[in-house]
Amino acid sequence: MTANVSIRGVTQRYGGALALDGVSLEIAAGEFVVLLGPSGCGKTTLLNLIGGFSEPVSGQVLIGGRDMAGVSPAQRPTTTVFQDYALFPHMTLADNVGFGLRMRGVGRAARRVQAEEMLALVGLPGRADRRPHELSGGQRQRVALARALAVSPDVLLLDEPLGALDLKLRRAMQDELKAIQRRVGTTFVHVTHDQEEAMAIADRIVVMNAGKVADIGPPREVYLRPKSLFSAAFMGEINQIAVRDGQSALGPMGAGTGVLLVRPESIGLTGGLPLGDCRVEDAAFFGTHVRAHVTPLAAPDLRLTVHLPQATATSPGDVLTLFATDPVMLEA
Ligand code: ADP
Numbered sequence: 001m002t003a004n005v006s007i008r009g010v011t012q013r014y015g016g017a018l019a020l021d022g023v024s025l026e027i028a029a030g031e032f033v034v035l036l037g038p039s040g041c042g043k044t045t046l047l048n049l050i051g052g053f054s055e056p057v058s059g060q061v062l063i064g065g066r067d068m069a070g071v072s073p074a075q076r077p078t079t080t081v082f083q084d085y086a087l088f089p090h091m092t093l094a095d096n097v098g099f100g101l102r103m104r105g106v107g108r109a110a111r112r113v114q115a116e117e118m119l120a121l122v123g124l125p126g127r128a129d130r131r132p133h134e135l136s137g138g139q140r141q142r143v144a145l146a147r148a149l150a151v152s153p154d155v156l157l158l159d160e161p162l163g164a165l166d167l168k169l170r171r172a173m174q175d176e177l178k179a180i181q182r183r184v185g186t187t188f189v190h191v192t193h194d195q196e197e198a199m200a201i202a203d204r205i206v207v208m209n210a211g212k213v214a215d216i217g218p219p220r221e222v223y224l225r226p227k228s229l230f231s232a233a234f235m236g237e238i239n240q241i242a243v244r245d246g247q248s249a250l251g252p253m254g255a256g257t258g259v260l261l262v263r264p265e266s267i268g269l270t271g272g273l274p275l276g277d278c279r280v281e282d283a284a285f286f287g288t289h290v291r292a293h294v295t296p297l298a299a300p301d302l303r304l305t306v307h308l309p310q311a312t313a314t315s316p317g318d319v320l321t322l323f324a325t326d327p328v329m330l331e332a
Pocket residue numbers: 014015017018019037038039040041042043044045046
């Protein structure tokens with residue numbers, strides 16, 4: 001029903017190109033892990049190595065402590081949900097969901113019971129005799145999820161499963177996916193390039209960049225305490241203030257040499273670290289906040305993005321005295 005996954009020093013190449021560069025990752029049994037990163041960073045390649053669709057050039061994949069080298073996808077305790085759900089159009093939903101069980105020699109009556117249970121789990125009770133064309137895109141993706149869960153995998157692999165859905169439906173499905181994962185307890189490894197989706201569902205986020213792990217941790221930690229400039233910027237907007245021996249263009253700041261990172265919402269009219277007087281370049285009402293670009297008077301080359309409280313009335317040319325909270329120093 002659930003298993004841990006160990007990825008140990010895995011490297012993958014396509015021809016001469018390095019797609020994964022010595023990736024190591026420990027995923028606990030029952031954990032919901034999200035692989036997050038831009039297109040081409042190696043997410044699908046890593047997922048395919050876990051699912052057995054390809055073998056690494058070097059390194060090891062273990063599931064439940066068992067080395068998966070040479071084990072075919074069908075023999076692994078994994079199933080995969082893809083973005084294009086690829087249901088069989090001529091089959092009923094029950095037959096679609098029961099397909100994997102049929103391949104494993106489960107009898108018709110038992111398949112039906114399991115299929116009905118899985119359809120109920122994904123929010124489609126009583127639809128067993130419908131056909132895929134009668135469903136919306138979101139409902140078809142639920143059937144694909146039910147089909148993947150029907151064989152009780154230890155590890156479910158999901159490759160951008162919500163990518164084809166519109167934003168509102170995607171947000172709703174994220175909440176459901178999380179709830180379903182909690183109920184079944186199966187280890188989920190989910191690929192996305194959407195950092196909001198990652199934060200909505202993950203126990204831990206693995207930020208990937210150019211075939212390597214750029215950061216890893218719970219959403220709050222990766223967002224607030226990024227361990228690399230790449231993950232800081234990928235998780236959301238970030239301001240960078242260069243620091244040399246504890247000095248910046250805005251005065252004494254942090255310690256050592258490197259770059260001080262501050263989120264736009266961590267800059268405000270009160271707070272800890274003084275940023276001095278800043279001239280407002282532009283300001284726009286964004287609903288939840290006022291988004292503005294400002295230039296510190298002491299550092300005309302620096303442009304900061306700030307999110308001020310919703311009620312803030314400010315316009316270009318105003319001078320605001322600003323402060324930063326929760327800065328993160330990345331040492332050079
Ligand atoms: P992601 O899923 O993060 O978008 P992929 O794992 O699909 O990234 O790809 C990682 C890198 O490997 C990319 O540079 C991609 O172009 C390359 N790549 C992926 N699959 C193949 C393939 N079958 N043949 C050649 N190159 C590939």
